Amino acid sequence: MSPSPQGDPRTTEPSITEPREVHRKHPKTWAAGVPAVAVALKRGLEQMGPVRTAQTLFHLNQRNGFDCPGCAWPETPGHRKHAEFCENGAKAVAEEATRRAVTPEFFARHGVEDLRTRSGYWLSQQGRLAHPMYLAPGDTHYRPVSWDEAYGIIADELGALSSPDEAVFYTSGRTSNEAAFVYQLFARSLGTNNLPDCSNMCHESSGAALGTSIGIGKGSVTVPDLEAADLILIAGQNPGTNHPRMLATLEKAKHNGARIVAINPLPEAGLMRFKDPQKVGGVLGSGTPLADDFLQLRLGSDMALFRGVARLLRDAERAAPGTVFDHEFLDEHCAGVDDYLALLDDVDLDEVADITGLTRKQIEDLADAVRTSQRIVLCWAMGLTQHRHAVATIAEGTNVLLLRGMIGKPGAGLCPVRGHSNVQGDRTMGIYEKMPESFLAALDAEFGITSPRKHGYDTVAAIKAMAAGRVRVFMAMGGNFVSATPDTEATAAALGKCALTVHVSTKLNESHLATGRHALILPTLGRTDLDVVDGVPQRVSVEDSMSVVHLSRGSLPPVSDQLRSEVAIVCELAQRAFGTDHAVPWAQLMSDYDVIRDRIERVIPGFEDFNIRVRRSDGFVLPHPPRDSRSFDTPDGKAHFAHHPLEWVPIPEGRLILQTLRSHDQYNTTVYGHDDRYRGISGNRRVVMVNPADITALGLRDGQHVDIVSEFRGSDGLEERRVHDFEIVAYDTPRGNAAAYYPETNPLVPLDSVAKESNTPVSKAVVIRLEPA
Ligand SMILES: Nc1nc2c(c(=O)[nH]1)N[C@H]1C(S)=C(S)[C@@H](COP(=O)(O)OP(=O)(O)OC[C@H]3O[C@@H](n4cnc5c(=O)[nH]c(N)nc54)[C@H](O)[C@@H]3O)O[C@H]1N2
Ligand SMILES: Nc1nc2c(c(=O)[nH]1)N[C@H]1C(S)=C(S)[C@@H](COP(=O)(O)OP(=O)(O)OC[C@H]3O[C@@H](n4cnc5c(=O)[nH]c(N)nc54)[C@H](O)[C@@H]3O)O[C@H]1N2
């Protein structure tokens, strides 16, 4: 295909503004509004030029357009014809649809050592990867290879494994359903379940908790439910930055009379007030206040808060039997309630106040709101999932909703807000190191393969296996493994022990420089790119945070004719690795994505008439037994009250608890710029936000430069990790709690510090001390 003029790549190196000194302004008390539009347009024009900017922003989340590669927040049903503006969605698109290109000449100019000295920001600003590149053993520079050579290199290494379990296949959550399905089929045809994914670091704790409590690891609400709720609790989530389109839903809920409670250590602007840039009122007026209550609790104390609320509900029920609990729901649909109520005897509400840092009155008010509301939704994200006791915390929040019968009725339910735009779909497609027997059996029957039954590695287990020399081939379908995972130095060293590392990527990142003995970078099409097979434009499908599956079609001419789709890369590699007479018809699968969808339909329940229903303008909703019919796919068919011992995060003397979080100007490890606008911090990301009273108590001062040292008691005693030269910023965070940006602080997160049951790295509670630099 010949690129149109606006598709011509820019190959001169862009001039990059590297970080300078930190600037502070007052944190914002509202989100979006006119500045959001201005920033989005500026970034769009810089990266894409005027024509592509207009083309992409017009096609974002449209009926015939592409699914936004930003977050997994759903479209409002029936609204897909209107452009839904979102600053950070626009930035995600600009980042992908940039005209800048990383060519073989770029790699000839910059050796791997040189690139290792560059920041992640500098790397991603270079533009789209434009040619397959190979770093041969002992080489200093990546050099161009043909696709054939690249497949040959991978197939040779896979052929030389002494066990298929010496290969690991990572996935990041942007991969489409079709690509994810063929990718896991490839891994299982090879004979391994080593399919770690970004979800292991993200909502794994939600999946683990909900799986046990309600029998399915997905949220139980839809957008109309949120709009109809009378109480919405938002715990551990910063929607103004990470799910901006959620604010429009919250605004609507608010207009319908909902009360919104923000539960967060930080007064995030998006939780406070929203100015919809698409409405006159949002441009000229003061916007809509969102949160009615802001509960500024300490890091890791949500479980205590939920348990305190449960205790108050129980007391109210005892005082006026039959008025608080939903007895019909409890009797008919739940197990374990009596044991849970007994556990509540031990709750000391003064202790809950101490742990959370909230007042008794705040806790009682929340319990009153939960007691008197008829339709309650609990939303959460990384602030709950990335703690040692994350699974117990989410299960505790679920217990509270169960007591009031808030599952499987309109306007109520559980709402884990997913991150990557198709992370939920990838899991549905089998990207999981321990898929159930029913899935594996169906896959085997459909394709005539024998999937391995032994569970594979998740992300943390994969790093440990690499470190132990048990992995020879590491392949990543997207993502930035070395920067997103904990313990950056240890992880880079582990990757270095692999024979071959392979990255299927859209943009250059640090993981391309954390190589095995040899390494490949394979450039792929993104969501915005036109994907044509035999003259026919292909569409892919994705599943949003509320289990809605719909189509996405890119429209932009790719930045180079060397880019291949993720589906093609997997299927071509499979033909090379397994030969053309393999049981799986790889050539046929890649010839038309409808064929893949037909196969998905035969393997995965809920995809009946996939190709027909996915073409409806709003797509279709996957089944969710608790939501649809209050049925629970647990051994006894009931929802289960969890009975975990109460846990929280104590703050050792002279230490702080650090959470690692996102600024307003990044997408995970991809830094778009240095302006965390809502928090009023710009210029440089190496900052640590600390409560002013703690700064004084620690004998430090605002603006001082410090090293952050993390302390972790591992099996071999006290371990320390250090990152250098961070500026202290006095900030409104609870006493004893601090915050700094991910991924700069990932070297501080110990690989062994993981959530119980879900094995998710504990990124929101790192014990630290600050040492003057
Ligand atoms: N623009 C943009 N959008 C994104 C992303 C991005 O990087 N940029 N990333 C995507 C991905 S993969 C994900 S998973 C989501 C992440 O979305 P979020 O979970 O909103 O992301 P974080 O920045 O990690 O923010 C965590 C929030 O939880 C709060 N928090 C931290 N610890 C606690 C706690 O113990 N209790 C409570 N109650 N609150 C706590 C923090 O103060 C912060 O407000 O966003 C997705 N969308
Ligand atoms: N300390 C700390 N660590 C964390 C977190 C935290 O809050 N704190 N959050 C965790 C969470 S929630 C997540 S989800 C992970 C994220 O982990 P990952 O998903 O691994 O990381 P990303 O930064 O999203 O990956 C960005 C890269 O993906 C590639 N890419 C983008 N789009 C596409 C595409 O369409 N196809 C392909 N093949 N490649 C593409 C680009 O090359 C880009 O450089 O990080 C986790 N790590």
Ligand SMILES: [Mo]
């Ligand atoms: Mo995530």
